[in-house]
Amino acid sequence: MSSSFSSIPTIDYGRLKNPTTKAAELIKLRDAIFVVGFLYLVDSGLEPLIKRTHDALPWVFSLPAEVKEKSNMRNSPAFLGYTQLGSETTAAQTDLREQFDFGTSVEAKTTADEPRWTGLEGPSQFPANPEVKAFVTRYLMAMHSLSRSFLRLVGESLSLPPTTFDGFLGDMDRLKFVKYPPAAPGLQGVGPHKDSTGLFTFLSQDNVGGLEVLNKDGDWIPVPPVEGSLVVNIQQGFEAITGGICGATTHRVIAPTDVTRYSIPFFLGVRLDLTLDQLKESAAHITAKIPVTDDRKKRAVDVPSEFLSPQYSCFGEAQLRNRVLSHPDVGKRWYPDLYERYSNEVLG
Numbered sequence: 001m002s003s004s005f006s007s008i009p010t011i012d013y014g015r016l017k018n019p020t021t022k023a024a025e026l027i028k029l030r031d032a033i034f035v036v037g038f039l040y041l042v043d044s045g046l047e048p049l050i051k052r053t054h055d056a057l058p059w060v061f062s063l064p065a066e067v068k069e070k071s072n073m074r075n076s077p078a079f080l081g082y083t084q085l086g087s088e089t090t091a092a093q094t095d096l097r098e099q100f101d102f103g104t105s106v107e108a109k110t111t112a113d114e115p116r117w118t119g120l121e122g123p124s125q126f127p128a129n130p131e132v133k134a135f136v137t138r139y140l141m142a143m144h145s146l147s148r149s150f151l152r153l154v155g156e157s158l159s160l161p162p163t164t165f166d167g168f169l170g171d172m173d174r175l176k177f178v179k180y181p182p183a184a185p186g187l188q189g190v191g192p193h194k195d196s197t198g199l200f201t202f203l204s205q206d207n208v209g210g211l212e213v214l215n216k217d218g219d220w221i222p223v224p225p226v227e228g229s230l231v232v233n234i235q236q237g238f239e240a241i242t243g244g245i246c247g248a249t250t251h252r253v254i255a256p257t258d259v260t261r262y263s264i265p266f267f268l269g270v271r272l273d274l275t276l277d278q279l280k281e282s283a284a285h286i287t288a289k290i291p292v293t294d295d296r297k298k299r300a301v302d303v304p305s306e307f308l309s310p311q312y313s314c315f316g317e318a319q320l321r322n323r324v325l326s327h328p329d330v331g332k333r334w335y336p337d338l339y340e341r342y343s344n345e346v347l348g
């Protein structure tokens with residue numbers, strides 16, 4: 001494989017779970033993770049659940065505005081809840097999407113002397129209708145086990161023990177329901193970004209298209225819909241714990257022009273309390289064992305992950321900065337001093 005890519009590889013989960021085909025499929029997985037950082041995962045066994053959940057999305061988004069507003073993300077220091085069209089910013093531009101953010105069930109931290117970023121893990125807000133909570137809970141439970149099984153397979157694909165990455169898992173995974181209404185040609189559904197809240201993203205998109213990923217030559221490569229598949233991409237958490245060898249990939253969504261697009265991303269959470277020193281140590285340990293050329297290892301060290309920057313004391317702090325800048329209305333309400341500081345840094 002060359003160091004760039006022009007299409008997205010497909011990995012068959014059924015073959016990864018079958019002892020007779022596993023070894024060959026792990027090699028494909030390794031290449032997909034190293035070279036592209038994006039892949040289609042097919043045959044996950046979750047196709048019926050994915051379809052049922054997609055079928056429910058138009059109904060969820062058509063709940064009355066006042067019902068959706070009651071669960072507005074502005075109520076939540078954990079950045080969980082409903083976001084109206086036009087309230088989110090990526091790469092300094094407004095995104096054209098409406099969404100609900102949910103998380104696996106965790107209690108809010110109660111003591112005031114906890115670091116600020118502990119606020120990122122907290123309870124979800126559900127629109128009043130109990131059916132929404134049921135859909136979300138079922139989906140989160142299924143993805144919880146698929147994503148952890150996948151993480152172990154990634155360890156094996158890199159010739160590391162399957163449990164290598166278990167200790168990096170966070171307490172909360174995130175899930176979003178997203179709606180992109182039709183817009184004028186060329187507008188941003190969501191602008192260029194790397195996912196920052198965890199280790200891997202597992203995204204189900206409908207049949208509309210518009211998702212694109214940036215390759216190393218700077219070309220945007222389309223990620224066309226593949227029915228029943230999950231698009232898996234590396235997040236900044238995994239990039240950091242592999243010392244940048246497995247890089248998070250920049251992606252975006254071009255807004256649709258004549259139909260509505262829906263998607264369901266699931267974000268496998270990373271431990272928020274990992275400090276820079278722990279990260280550097282683990283990255284060095286993992287990097288040493290990953291069977292890649294010295295050249296690639298050198299490059300990884302030369303171009304360190306954003307999360308390995310001395311600017312942040314730990315993952316949680318880096319993640320909070322990203323969230324505050326993406327959702328300024330939530331940032332201003334719950335973290336006004338940080339909002340002030342971070343937005344001045346971006347402008348300055």
Ligand SMILES: O=C(O)CCC(=O)C(=O)O
Nearest residue numbers: 178195205211253263265
């Ligand atoms: O909607 C999509 O297909 C991608 C969404 C995405 O990249 C995100 O929300 O992080």
Ligand SMILES: [Fe+2]
Nearest residue numbers: 193194195251
């Ligand atoms: Fe993303």
